[in-house]
Amino acid sequence: MSYRHVAIIGLGLIGGSIGLAVREDLPDTKTTGWDIDPAVRRRARERGLTDTVCEDAGEAVRGADLVILCVPVGAMPAAAAAIAADLSPECVVSDVGSSKRTITDMLVDALPGFTVIPAHPVAGTEHSGPDAGFSMLFHQRWCIVTPPADADRAQVARLVDFWESLGAMVETMDADHHDKVLAVTSHIPHLIAYTIVGTASDMETVTRSEVIKYSAGGFRDFTRIAASDPTMWRDVFLNNKDAVLEMLDTFLTDLALMREAIRAGDGQTMFDTFSRTRAIRRSIVALGQDDARPDFGRGDHK
């Protein structure tokens, strides 16, 4: 049974996309929204990101049977505090944060007596803010739901249905496992992109204008990822510290092996590694999970 009234707290890329997707895919569901930033509320109203954009958090969540927190991970405690007094007793509180363990524990503590079922749509772009959202964002993308061990199964199934209605493929997973998987598939890739773009722009022997001028193919792809929102990513690394450090150690060991292969002129090791990784890319493409969507991530898909 779909929700009657979905409240969205935080009306940037993800919150705005949920609002637009609900209007398109669940036309009988009412949406309300609130953002801490008045300029975002204004723009959200102009774009119609939710049916109503409220002037306070309490007004937005009153009567909602699903509340989704779509704020940076570090702002989740403040968002939970802003809504706590006005939640309906039967409502489900969820979120879209990119890391899950600290958020799950915090929401369960901050909202005693309420049903908390965190989730993470693994879909996004390097753009943020109220102009970045679009209704198709979740189509054929994974959404990982991380219910606490004692979560009501019927409520979990209902949230899974909700995400499927927005076009997502849904997997449920323990929060710790989510954080390890996403550390290697999303968090460390972003760290590498931020670092390599920083390294290139700091070099003394290659000018900054040369970096911009000759940034073809590979480096250009890194710059797209390195343009992602600094607040969001700072919060991800502060909140998924252990899993990121563990995966980073493994990555640094593998990088050192490649460094040694280059130093020693060991072409076979390089060829074997590159062949293995090319096969991984080909299986992603074969599954239809590459960025085949038109204009994906280029900001002209509104």
Ligand SMILES: NC(=O)c1ccc[n+]([C@@H]2O[C@H](COP(=O)([O-])OP(=O)(O)OC[C@H]3O[C@@H](n4cnc5c(N)ncnc54)[C@H](O)[C@@H]3O)[C@@H](O)[C@H]2O)c1
């Ligand atoms: N960007 C992505 O690719 C992506 C993908 C999946 C999940 N996420 C997660 O989704 C969440 C939102 O990310 P986004 O990309 O939509 O960010 P965004 O910057 O586009 O939007 C976040 C919004 O939250 C608002 N906000 C901040 N603190 C608030 C508070 N205390 N109360 C109410 N509003 C508040 C901001 O004003 C902003 O408008 C983050 O937790 C992020 O980790 C992001």
Ligand SMILES: O=C(O)C(=O)C[C@]1(C(=O)O)C=C[C@@H](O)C=C1
């Ligand atoms: O495609 C991008 O721009 C993204 O970075 C999206 C991406 C990812 O790493 O896949 C980023 C963070 C999320 O939590 C989920 C999705």
